[in-house]
Amino acid sequence: MIEAQCTEPRPALKLPRRAMIAMPLAALMTAPSRWAASQAASGTPALPRLSYFGTELAPMTVDPTQVDINVIVDLAGDRPLASYMTARPRGLPALQRTAAGAWVTWDQRTQSLIDNRFASSGGHLLFAVTGANFRTQSFPIALEVAYRTPMGVKFGVLTMTSTR
Secondary structure: OOOOOOOOOOOOOOOOHHHHHHHHHHHHHOOHHHHHHHHHHHOOOOOOOOEOOOEEOOOEEEOOOOEEEEEEEEOOOOOOOEEEEEEEEOOOOOEEEOOOOOEEEOOOOHHHOOOOOOOEEOOEEEEEEEEEOOOOOOOOEEEEEEEEEOOEEEEEEEEEEEOO
C-alpha cells in the first residue's frame, strides 16, 4: 500500500462571524422534531394516534369479570364520523361493542361495525368501557379501538391479558 503525503498546506475556510452564529442556529431551527421528542420524553407521554394500517397500543391486564377500559387517542385533526370497539378472543368468534355497551358477534367486516358514539373533546377521542364481563372469553384478547373518517377506518390494537 502506498501512502500519499500532502506537502501543501490546505487553506482554512474563512466564514464571516454572522455565518458562524447562523449555521448552528439554523440546524436547531430545522430540527424541531428532535426538540419536540425530547419535550415529550421529559413531560407527559404523547397520546397515541390511530392509523389506517393499525397502531399498536399499550397492553393492559384486566379482571375478566369486571373489565374497565379507558383509551384516549389524539385525533390529529380528524373529525370522526363514527367510533367502534371490537374484541378478538383467542380461538373464539370476534365481538363488537354496541352503543348500549353489549358485546355481540361480529362478522369482521368494517361495513357491519356499530357506531359506539364515543365522545371526542379537545382533539382527543375517549374510548371508555366500564364493567364488561369477559369471563367466558379466551385470553389474550386483541382489543381494537377505531374511528371512521371520510377516507376509511383508522384503528389501534391493544392486547388484554387476564389477571386470572
